[in-house]
Every structure is written in C-alpha cells, then in structure tokens.
Amino acid sequence: MLLHTLNRPPSSRVLDQALAGMGPEDRLLLIEDGVIGALPAQRERFAGVAGRLYALHEDLAARGLLTRCDDAVRVVDVEGFVALTETCERTVSWY
Amino acid sequence: MRYAILLLDAPYTSQAAHSALRFTRALLARGHDVEGVFFYHEGVHNAARLAAPPQDEPHLVDAWAELGRGHDVALQVCIAAALRRGLLDEQEASRHGKQGFSVEPPFELTGLGQLVDLGLRCDRLITFGP
Numbered sequence: 194m195l196l197h198t199l200n201r202p203p204s205s206r207v208l209d210q211a212l213a214g215m216g217p218e219d220r221l222l223l224i225e226d227g228v229i230g231a232l233p234a235q236r237e238r239f240a241g242v243a244g245r246l247y248a249l250h251e252d253l254a255a256r257g258l259l260t261r262c263d264d265a266v267r268v269v270d271v272e273g274f275v276a277l278t279e280t281c282e283r284t285v286s287w288y
Numbered sequence: 289m290r291y292a293i294l295l296l297d298a299p300y301t302s303q304a305a306h307s308a309l310r311f312t313r314a315l316l317a318r319g320h321d322v323e324g325v326f327f328y329h330e331g332v333h334n335a336a337r338l339a340a341p342p343q344d345e346p347h348l349v350d351a352w353a354e355l356g357r358g359h360d361v362a363l364q365v366c367i368a369a370a371l372r373r374g375l376l377d378e379q380e381a382s383r384h385g386k387q388g389f390s391v392e393p394p395f396e397l398t399g400l401g402q403l404v405d406l407g408l409r410c411d412r413l414i415t416f417g418p
Contacts, residue, residue, distance in 0.1 A: 200303070200417065225303045251310070252303075271314040278412055279289060288296075288304075288417030 194218045196281035200225035200288050203235050211287040212241060222269070222277060223248040228256060233263040249274060291315050292406035293325040297418035298333035299348035300341065305334055308416040309351055316359050323410050324362035325352065326403045327395075330418065332370040335363070335395040356394030364406075367397040 197215055199222070201207040208230070215221065221242050223230050230239060231248035239246050243265060250270040253259045262268060269277065278284050293312055297304035308325070315322050327334050339349040356363040371380060374390060377397050381389040391397060407413045 200307075225307060271310050272318065274311060275314045275318055275320070278291075278414060284412065284414050286415040286417050 194220070194281050196277050196284045197221045198224050198284065198286045199227040199230070202226045202229040203238050207287050208238065214285065214287075215242065218245075220245045220247060220277060220281060222274060224274075225252055228252045228258060231262045231266040232258065233261075236263055236265065247273075247277065289412060290321045290323050290410040292323050292410040292413045294403065294413060294415040295325060295327050295331040295334060296329045296416065298330040299339070301330065302418045304416045304418055305331070305348050306346070309348065311414065311416070312355060312361070316355075322359065322361045324364050324402070324406050325355075326406060327363070327365045328369055328403065332365050332373055332375050335365045335370070335375055335391045337392045338390055353394055363395045364398045364402050365391060365395050366400055366403070368400070370397055
C-alpha cells in the first residue's frame with residue numbers, strides 16, 4: 194500500500210496521472226492547492242478513490258475551505274500526514 | 289522510524305518549502321529520526337545565507353538551520369545544482385575565485401550520491417515538489 198500526495202488542483206493534468214498511477218489499496222492525500230479537490234463539486238473526479246481520499250487540514254484552513262469539505266473526504270492534520278507515511282510502505286509525490 | 293526529506297523548490301516561490309518544514313517538524317515531534325533534508329533543483333535556494341525576508345514573514349533559511357543544529361538533521365545541498373545558481377560555501381567560493389560566499393554550516397554542499405544514500409538508509413523518503 195502506497196501513499197500518494199497531490200499538490201495540484203483538479204484542473205491540472207497531474208491529477209489524471211496520479212489517479213492512473215494508483216494501486217487498488219493506495220491512499221491519496223491532497224495537499225497545498227490539491228485540497229480544492231476535497232470540495233463536494235469534485236466528488237465525481239475522485240470516485241475511483243472513494244474511502245481512500247484524504248485532505249490536509251492546515252491547507253484547507255489556509256484557503257478557507259475547512260467547512261466546505263466533502264463529508265466523504267477524510268481530513269487529517271500534519272500529524273495525520275506523518276501517520277499515513279508510517280502506515281504506507283512508500284510515498285509517491287505528484288506535483 | 290528513519291526519515292529523509294527531498295525538497296525541490298525555492299523558498300517564497302511555491303508552498304513546497306513551507307510544507308516540507310512543517311512536515312519535518314511534525315516528524316521530530318512524533319519522535320522520528322530525520323536523517324537528512326536534501327535540497328535539490330531550485331530547492332538549493334533554501335540554503336542562501338544572505339536571505340533577508342521581511343521580519344513579519346517566516347525566515348525559512350534560519351528555520352532550516354535551527355532544525356539542523358537543534359535536532360542533528362543533516363542539511364545536504366546538491367553541489368552541482370547549487371554552484372550553477374550562485375550558491376557557494378567558503379571553500380567553493382575560494383576555488384572559483386569568488387568574493388564572499390552564500391552557503392554556510394549547518395548546510396553542506398554534497399553530491400547526488402548522498403541522496404541515494406539517504407534513500408537506501410532511511411525507512412521513508414518524502415518528496416516536496418514545486
């Protein structure tokens with residue numbers, strides 16, 4: 194099981210590359226501008242990783258999006274980010 | 289666990305340096321060993337000792353140096369990426385006949401082999417890109 198991080202918004206082609214590169218058990222953590230993908234309007238784009246999608250609390254808060262986050266997205270703070278890297282065998286960064 | 293960080297972008301350019309710093313601090317707070325932070329590509333600018341950001345902004349260069357000294361984290365700067373961007377320590381400045389220098393300890397200029405070594409030696413290598 195790998196952790197993937199994505200720091201680009203859903204409008205970026207990097208999202209497609211990240212989704213294509215993910216295994217069936219892998220987790221996806223949205224960071225920096227990537228957290229825009231945590232909005233309910235983006236739910237369909239991330240349907241393939243439902244239940245395995247995370248967003249970074251600090252980056253959501255910095256963009257005023259904390260209360261607008263989709264309920265299906267698991268919000269973790271930086272300590273939770275560290276915990277994900279502990280659990281996952283390797284981390285792949287998409288940028 | 290033993291961790292290494294790879295940082296690929298300059299301070300104040302993208303969020304990468306802030307993200308990497310926040311993550312590294314969280315690692316230390318959870319009791320992990322951070323064996324090294326490797327600064328590569330534009331990331332070498334994090335080692336610029338002459339950086340003088342406004343006082344009401346985080347001083348990223350000083351923040352890295354503090355981590356290096358206070359937590360024994362090796363701050364390794366890719367020498368090939370650094371030299372071509374004008375980031376030279378005292379020894380390299382002298383070798384290239386330059387007045388002044390722009391990198392000082394705890395940052396150290398090292399080869400790319402050190403990044404490979406960190407990757408092999410550590411349990412986790414986390415990359416922060418532009």
